[in-house]
Amino acid sequence: MRATDIPEIDARDLVPGAPGRAAALADLARAARVSGFFTVHSTAIDAEEIAGVLVELRAFFHAPEAEKSRIDMAATGSNRGWGAPLGERVDPGSNPDYKEVFDMGFELAPGDPLAARGLRYYAPNRWPEGRPRFRATLERYYARTMGVSMTLLRALAEALGAPRDHFDGRFDRPMALLRGNFYPARPPWAGERDFGIAPHTDYGCLTLLAGDGVPGLEVQGRAGDWRPVTSRPGAFVVNFGEMLEIWTAGEVRATPHRVIGSEAERISLPLFFNPDYDTDISPPGSVTPRLAGEHLSRRFDETYLHLDPTA
Ligand SMILES: O=C(O)CCC(=O)C(=O)O
Numbered sequence: 367m368r369a370t371d372i373p374e375i376d377a378r379d380l381v382p383g384a385p386g387r388a389a390a391l392a393d394l395a396r397a398a399r400v401s402g403f404f405t406v407h408s409t410a411i412d413a414e415e416i417a418g419v420l421v422e423l424r425a426f427f428h429a430p431e432a433e434k435s436r437i438d439m440a441a442t443g444s445n446r447g448w449g450a451p452l453g454e455r456v457d458p459g460s461n462p463d464y465k466e467v468f469d470m471g472f473e474l475a476p477g478d479p480l481a482a483r484g485l486r487y488y489a490p491n492r493w494p495e496g497r498p499r500f501r502a503t504l505e506r507y508y509a510r511t512m513g514v515s516m517t518l519l520r521a522l523a524e525a526l527g528a529p530r531d532h533f534d535g536r537f538d539r540p541m542a543l544l545r546g547n548f549y550p551a552r553p554p555w556a557g558e559r560d561f562g563i564a565p566h567t568d569y570g571c572l573t574l575l576a577g578d579g580v581p582g583l584e585v586q587g588r589a590g591d592w593r594p595v596t597s598r599p600g601a602f603v604v605n606f607g608e609m610l611e612i613w614t615a616g617e618v619r620a621t622p623h624r625v626i627g628s629e630a631e632r633i634s635l636p637l638f639f640n641p642d643y644d645t646d647i648s649p650p651g652s653v654t655p656r657l658a659g660e661h662l663s664r665r666f667d668e669t670y671l672h673l674d675p676t677a
């Protein structure tokens with residue numbers, strides 16, 4: 367089998383008791399260990415729901431810059447709201463990405479003791495004004511993608527021979543981030559070090575990515591080759607991130623991927639499913655704990671230009 371094989375999984379097969387379950391779990395284990403990517407369809411979220419989120423985001427990204435700047439994350443010490451083009455450099459060997467983004471994350475319940483620690487992963491979300499459906503649409507989708515992500519992680523635990531509840535209790539206040547990536551047509555000035563998003567691995571456990579049907583995502587195979595990945599409308603591309611790779615001592619692979627971009631504008635919608643700040647993601651048998659929050663903190667500092675402590 368090739369390292370760039372991307373299994374296609376029907377989410378209905380992952381339900382306990384489903385006739386196709388053993389085969390689906392085997393595909394999931396293979397995805398985790400080999401390519402680090404799979405696609406999943408027929409989840410609880412359908413194409414129409416994804417399209418509704420894309421409508422809101424497309425209108426926002428096409429709004430005048432003056433509107434977007436009002437919620438520019440660069441004016442804050444966190445990553446909530448709009449991120450301008452060239453605001454993030456995910457690969458030190460490439461130029462900052464030409465994409466722009468909208469990011470939202472988990473908000474703690476009032477009185478949650480974690481709030482007193484002022485952690486930027488739980489910073490208040492920032493919403494555009496005058497867009498009546500934007501906030502509710504994204505908040506609902508955020509909650510629902512977290513549900514699907516947790517279901518997939520439970521299945522993954524089982525696929526890798528761990529108890530199904532292995533990850534339970536680690537995602538109660540998840541540092542999960544929902545992002546809209548907006549890739550305008552590839553700019554005329556772009557050279558070989560310019561990307562929509564440069565080669566990178568994701569930082570967390572699992573990324574659940576929906577798209578608008580325009581191709582663009584490429585995944586790196588072990589031989590260094592780049593392969594396009596597409597999914598049908600309503601399906602998700604799922605990949606694993608650095609935290610899960612660390613946590614499983616490398617059994618699960620965080621695979622590099624990128625978007626060069628084309629003349630076609632494109633929007634993608636990743637949900638980065640990251641655990642609670644205090645989750646110990648050190649590998650089995652390790653004596654020193656490694657906190658999920660510290661890993662995320664380091665990666666945010668390295669990649670968001672406005673959070674770079676050395677700048
Ligand atoms: O737009 C895509 O298809 C991929 C985006 C991505 O890799 C990311 O946001 O981390």
Ligand SMILES: [Fe+2]
Pocket residue numbers: 566567568623
């Ligand atoms: Fe990514």
